[in-house]
Every structure is written in C-alpha cells, then in structure tokens.
Amino acid sequence: MSPARAVASLATALVVVAGAGYLASQTVLAAPSFSVAEQQYVGAPAPAPRSEGDVAPGKPVGPRQVAPQWVTDTAAKAGIPAPAVRAYANAQLAEPTGCKVGWTTLAGIGWVESQHGTIGGRTLGDDGHSSSVILGPALDGRGKVAAIPATPETTTWHGDPRWDHAVGPLQFIPSTWETWGADGDGDGVADPNDLDDAAYTAARYLCADGHDLTSGSGWADAIFSYNHAQSYVDSVYAAAESYADRTG
Numbered sequence: 001m002s003p004a005r006a007v008a009s010l011a012t013a014l015v016v017v018a019g020a021g022y023l024a025s026q027t028v029l030a031a032p033s034f035s036v037a038e039q040q041y042v043g044a045p046a047p048a049p050r051s052e053g054d055v056a057p058g059k060p061v062g063p064r065q066v067a068p069q070w071v072t073d074t075a076a077k078a079g080i081p082a083p084a085v086r087a088y089a090n091a092q093l094a095e096p097t098g099c100k101v102g103w104t105t106l107a108g109i110g111w112v113e114s115q116h117g118t119i120g121g122r123t124l125g126d127d128g129h130s131s132s133v134i135l136g137p138a139l140d141g142r143g144k145v146a147a148i149p150a151t152p153e154t155t156t157w158h159g160d161p162r163w164d165h166a167v168g169p170l171q172f173i174p175s176t177w178e179t180w181g182a183d184g185d186g187d188g189v190a191d192p193n194d195l196d197d198a199a200y201t202a203a204r205y206l207c208a209d210g211h212d213l214t215s216g217s218g219w220a221d222a223i224f225s226y227n228h229a230q231s232y233v234d235s236v237y238a239a240a241e242s243y244a245d246r247t248g
Contacts, residue, residue: 084116091199099207108240117169128195136166168192
C-alpha cells in the first residue's frame with residue numbers, strides 16, 4: 001500500500017463537531033481547508049507471515065496483528081493511546097478486499113467521536129475498553145437528533161428502555177451495530193464498547209458502499225456516510241491529516 005500524502009496548510013484551531021451521536025470536547029488539532037481532490041493516507045506495516053509455531057494447537061488463529069514496536073513508536077509520535085493505534089492499524093490490516101482504509105482515517109474518526117475513548121477524563125485500557133462506558137444522548141427526536149426507540153436487545157448496550165443512544169468510542173447507533181458489528185480482536189465477542197471491535201466495524205462500514213477511499217471524493221463520501229455533515233467530514237480530515245503529518 002503506497003501512502004498518498006496530501007498537502008494542506010493548518011490553521012490555528014479546529015472546531016470539533018458532534019459525531020455519530022456524541023462529543024463535547026476541545027482540541028489542539030488544526031483545521032486545513034478541505035478539498036475533495038485531496039486525501040490523506042498512511043498505511044500501517046503488514047505483519048510478518050505466521051509460522052506454524054505462532055498459534056497453539058486447537059486455538060483460533062485470530063486476526064492479523066500489527067507489530068507491537070510499531071504501535072509503541074507511532075502512538076508516541078501521534079499522541080494517541082497505544083491501544084487505539086493498535087485498534088486502528090489492525091482494522092486497516094483486516095480491511096475488506098479492494099478497499100483501502102488508512103489507520104489515520106480511523107484515528108480521525110476516533111478523535112472526533114470520543115478522543116480515542118478518553119473523553120471526559122476517561123482512560124483507554126489495553127483491552128480496548130474505556131474506563132467507563134461512553135454513551136451519546138438519548139435519541140429522542142429532540143433538537144437535531146433522530147427519534148429511535150430502544151428495543152430489549154439495544155437496551156442491553158446502553159441501559160435505556162425507551163430511547164436508543166450511540167454507544168462506545170466510535171459512537172455506533174445500535175441498529176447500525178446490529179448490521180455491521182464485528183469481532184476485531186478475535187475474542188469471540190463483537191462489542192461496540194471495545195475499540196478493537198469498533199475500529200474494525202468502522203472500516204467495514206466505510207467500505208460497504210464501494211467508495212474509493214484512495215480518492216479525495218470517495219474518501220469524503222465515505223466519511224459523510226458515517227455522519228451526514230460536511231463539518232464532520234472536515235473535522236475528521238483535519239485530525240487524520242494531523243496524525244499523518246506527525247507519523248508519516
């Protein structure tokens with residue numbers, strides 16, 4: 001995967017907008033002028049092929065994993081928690097055939113949605129879970145949010161028997177998770193509160209409509225499908241560009 005580096009001038013501040021249901025934070029990331037002719041992509045290095053001794057007999061092979069040292073080095077450069085970098089990079093390595101999702105794109109979404117699971121003073125554990133669950137506001141139709149009644153199944157994710165809430169570090173609406181949710185870390189559970197699973201699911205979702213994420217317009221369309229607001233696309237782009245600039 002050849003990196004396609006876009007050139008963008010950075011301004012002094014970025015106004016962070018609400019993501020797929022939740023965000024109230026400030027950022028030091030700078031906002032470029034976004035052009036659909038530009039696209040920022042930095043690829044994570046593929047791991048070495050597994051040898052027969054890498055997996056114990058009778059145990060599942062599990063997903064491909066990016067090199068731990070790369071995760072440590074990249075996290076330090078990017079200013080992102082190492083478990084988040086691991087989640088985004090592993091999701092890129094597991095991207096659907098024919099679709100290119102740079103880990104920096106997923107990191108851009110992760111910043112805008114929840115500061116990589118650390119919003120509100122939370123910490124992100126090595127298991128990909130935040131120190132406390134991240135929930136968006138009730139989707140009760142008030143203001144700019146849609147009215148999405150909860151079901152017994154979706155209530156298990158957020159605890160509200162009446163209205164759904166966006167859930168987890170990448171703020172998935174339960175109905176979206178029910179369609180696209182996937183196990184990204186091979187532990188046998190698809191959990192929107194686990195950033196490993198959420199990042200893998202986000203990659204699948206971004207690739208679902210056949211957008212060419214190596215082109216500026218395709219990338220923008222894919223991010224717009226995640227949240228229907230140009231300001232959201234601009235904010236994700238700014239964050240992704242900043243991370244690529246720090247680590248590329």
